[in-house]
Amino acid sequence: QSVLTQPPSVSGAPGQRVTISCTGSSSNIGAGFDVHWYQQLPGTAPKLLIYGNDNRPSGVPDRFSGSKSGTSASLAITGLQAEDEADYYCQSYDSSLSGWVFGGGTKLTVL
Amino acid sequence: EVQLVESGGGLVQPGGSLRVSCVASGFTFSGYWMSWVRQAPGKGLEWVATLKQNENDKDYVDSVKGRFTISRDNAKNSLYLQMNSLRAEDTAVYYCTRVSGRKGANNWFDPWGQGTLVTVSS
Numbered sequence: 396q397s398v399l400t401q402p403p404s405v406s407g408a409p410g411q412r413v414t415i416s417c418t419g420s421s422s423n424i425g426a427g428f429d430v431h432w433y434q435q436l437p438g439t440a441p442k443l444l445i446y447g448n449d450n451r452p453s454g455v456p457d458r459f460s461g462s463k464s465g466t467s468a469s470l471a472i473t474g475l476q477a478e479d480e481a482d483y484y485c486q487s488y489d490s491s492l493s494g495w496v497f498g499g500g501t502k503l504t505v506l
Numbered sequence: 507e508v509q510l511v512e513s514g515g516g517l518v519q520p521g522g523s524l525r526v527s528c529v530a531s532g533f534t535f536s537g538y539w540m541s542w543v544r545q546a547p548g549k550g551l552e553w554v555a556t557l558k559q560n561e562n563d564k565d566y567v568d569s570v571k572g573r574f575t576i577s578r579d580n581a582k583n584s585l586y587l588q589m590n591s592l593r594a595e596d597t598a599v600y601y602c603t604r605v606s607g608r609k610g611a612n613n614w615f616d617p618w619g620q621g622t623l624v625t626v627s628s
Contacts, residue, residue, distance in 0.1 A: 397550060431614040433551075440601055441543075441551065443616035447607070452616070484551050488611035494567055495541075495553040495613075 399498035406504040417485030425466035428488040435482040508532035515622030528585040528602030536580040539605035544598035
């Protein structure tokens with residue numbers, strides 16, 4: 396059971412918009428700690444996608460965006476492409492656990 | 507180019523020990539906190555340990571405290587994870603990753619190495 400809760404899977408057709416939620420609690424996201432997102436393509440290492448809630452590293456398309464409100468955060472992907480098919484993870488810090496925590500991951504399927 | 511390359515994974519019996527290593531290049535290694543994150547087969551990511559610039563300042567996930575030790579050799583641009591009293595549930599790909607951002611709780615992990623597989627089985 397992950398500290399941050401994500402839906403196990405989401406799907407969308409090419410060109411559509413999908414969102415992935417990340418729900419935490421008062422000891423992590425709700426405490427004001429930043430949320431970061433990672434993309435893991437099949438058989439590869441995770442790659443940073445969004446940092447500091449809503450910032451994109453250079454090289455990440457602006458089709459990817461992040462937001463945070465209260466005890467939750469969201470990753471939005473617009474103009475869905477086949478190459479976006481991957482697992483997506485959110486990450487934050489938990490003050491009760493005194494450590495960094497990840498969501499359980501969401502598998503995105505492009506139909 | 508910033509690069510992290512892990513090595514040292516393999517098959518070990520329950521109760522055994524193993525040390526995995528990570529060599530960094532392309533950045534000033536001594537200036538960064540470094541971490542290990544693991545991923546069990548078919549499962550999600552789990553933060554394992556972080557070593558700050560002070561060799562004595564380390565954090566661990568509860569499940570490995572007292573069994574795993576993170577360390578670094580700045581002269582060799584290397585990060586290590588000594589794993590003792592290994593259990594079946596420690597079976598995972600272990601990723602070396604740089605802690606980025608301001609030095610505090612709001613850090614993120616970037617970049618990541620390719621990972622090294624540790625299998626604990628008899």
